[in-house]
Amino acid sequence: MQCTSLSSVDTDYSACALEFCPGRPSLFACGTYQEGGAAEPASEAQLVEEEDEAETQQGSPEVTRVGRCLLYEVDGEGRNLEEKQRIEGPAILDLKWSLQPFQGKTTLAVADAKGHVQLHGLDDESGLLSHVQTVDCADDKTLCLSLDWSTRRQASSDSASIVVSLSSGSICTLGGESSLSVTNEWHAHDFEPWIAAFDCWQPTTVWTGGDDLKLKGWDLRQGCDSPTFVNKRSFEGGVTTIQSHQHVENLFAVGSYDSHVRLFDRRKPLVPLTTFDAGGGIWRLKWHPTDPQRLLVAAMHGGFKVVDFDGLALREAGSTAAAGEDAGGWVRPGEGALKARFDGHESLAYGVDWSDGGKTSEGRDLVASCSFYDHSLHVWAC
Numbered sequence: 001m002q003c004t005s006l007s008s009v010d011t012d013y014s015a016c017a018l019e020f021c022p023g024r025p026s027l028f029a030c031g032t033y034q035e036g037g038a039a040e041p042a043s044e045a046q047l048v049e050e051e052d053e054a055e056t057q058q059g060s061p062e063v064t065r066v067g068r069c070l071l072y073e074v075d076g077e078g079r080n081l082e083e084k085q086r087i088e089g090p091a092i093l094d095l096k097w098s099l100q101p102f103q104g105k106t107t108l109a110v111a112d113a114k115g116h117v118q119l120h121g122l123d124d125e126s127g128l129l130s131h132v133q134t135v136d137c138a139d140d141k142t143l144c145l146s147l148d149w150s151t152r153r154q155a156s157s158d159s160a161s162i163v164v165s166l167s168s169g170s171i172c173t174l175g176g177e178s179s180l181s182v183t184n185e186w187h188a189h190d191f192e193p194w195i196a197a198f199d200c201w202q203p204t205t206v207w208t209g210g211d212d213l214k215l216k217g218w219d220l221r222q223g224c225d226s227p228t229f230v231n232k233r234s235f236e237g238g239v240t241t242i243q244s245h246q247h248v249e250n251l252f253a254v255g256s257y258d259s260h261v262r263l264f265d266r267r268k269p270l271v272p273l274t275t276f277d278a279g280g281g282i283w284r285l286k287w288h289p290t291d292p293q294r295l296l297v298a299a300m301h302g303g304f305k306v307v308d309f310d311g312l313a314l315r316e317a318g319s320t321a322a323a324g325e326d327a328g329g330w331v332r333p334g335e336g337a338l339k340a341r342f343d344g345h346e347s348l349a350y351g352v353d354w355s356d357g358g359k360t361s362e363g364r365d366l367v368a369s370c371s372f373y374d375h376s377l378h379v380w381a382c
Helices: 044-057
Strands: 005-010 014-020 027-035 065-074 081-090 092-097 107-112 116-122 129-136 144-149 162-166 170-175 181-187 195-198 205-209 215-219 229-231 239-244 251-256 260-265 274-277 284-287 294-298 304-309 336-342 349-359 365-371 376-381
Touching: 005 081, 014 092, 014 365, 014 376, 027 092, 027 349, 027 365, 065 092, 065 107, 065 365, 081 107, 081 116, 081 129, 107 144, 116 144, 129 181, 162 195, 170 205, 195 239, 205 239, 205 251, 239 284, 251 284, 274 304, 274 336, 284 349, 294 349
Parallel strands: 014 349, 092 144, 144 195
Antiparallel strands: 005 376, 014 027, 027 065, 065 081, 092 107, 107 116, 116 129, 144 162, 162 170, 170 181, 195 205, 205 215, 215 229, 239 251, 251 260, 260 274, 284 294, 294 304, 304 336, 349 365, 365 376
C-alpha cells in the first residue's frame, strides 16, 4: 500500500529524530540539527559541504551546531498539524520519551551535539515542556548520538536510567533517584557508536552498534570491561539502530547502513533469525505499540516502510506452546513482508514513530516522519 501525506510542515532546520508521547496519541516531539549556526535553512549541497569541512576540522570549536526541540499536536485524522512549542539549543541527534513517569512527570530526554542529555518534563494541564535537568555526559566537542530509557515496558518497576552513545566511541549510563548523573562509562567501539539500547525485558543488558560494523552486548552487573558478545560477521555496513521488542521477550531488531533489517534472539545473538532488505540504509526502527508483527522502518534513501513479520503473534497467557514455539512465547519469525510505504519525503528518511493509540476514523494507524536535508515533517496513516 502506498501511503499519502495527510499534513506536513517545514521544520526549518534538518529534522533527524521524532517520537510520539506515550499515552497522548496526538502529541509528538521532533528534534532538528543545523550546522553552521542559526541562519536561513541550507540546501542539501551546502549542508554536505559543511559536513565535509567539519570532518576536516575534527571538531574545531568554530563548527557550530544548533537545533530545536519542536512539540507538535495533530488531530485524530492527521490533517490538522499544529506546532505547540519550540525549545532552542544545541543540535539534536536523538530524543526519547520515558514510558514510565520520571520525577512524577512524563519526561522527554534529548541527546544533543554538546555532550548533554537534556530532560524536559511535560505538564499535564498545559501540555507543554519545561526544563528539568541537563546532564553533562562528555565535553562540548563530543556529540551524544543516541539514547534509550530502561523503562520502555509498562510492567517495569525499576528506577529509570538512560544509556547514551557518544561520538568518542564511548557509552555511558545515567542513573539516580532525584536527579540523573553519569553512573558508568566505557569505551565500546573504535568508530562512532550510532546506537545504544536497553533490553527492555532485562534492563541490566545493553546492546550497542557502530560504524565499525559490530553489534555488541554488555552486562551492566558485571562491569563493561569486555562485551558479552561481539557480532562482526552479520553486517556489511555500520550498525545504526536497535530496538528491543516490548511484547516478545528475547527478540530485538537491528538496522544497518547495508539496508537490511535483522531480527535476533538475545540468546543466540551471532546469527540473525531472519533478514529483510528495506532498499535503503536503515536509520531507525520502531515496533508497533500493540501489533507484535509490525515494524516501522526509516530507510534513509529508501523512504519509510511498514514491514510485517509472520510468526510473532502472541499466544494467550497460560496457553500451551504451539508446535515450533519456544518457551519465550513466540514462533520463529518468518520473512518480512512489505505492507505499506511512504515516499512523500525528498531527502534522507530519519525520524519516524507510531502514534501511541492514534487511529483515523477508518481504523488506520497514524504515523509521523521527518527527513533531513529537505527539513520536512509529514503525518500519514497506514
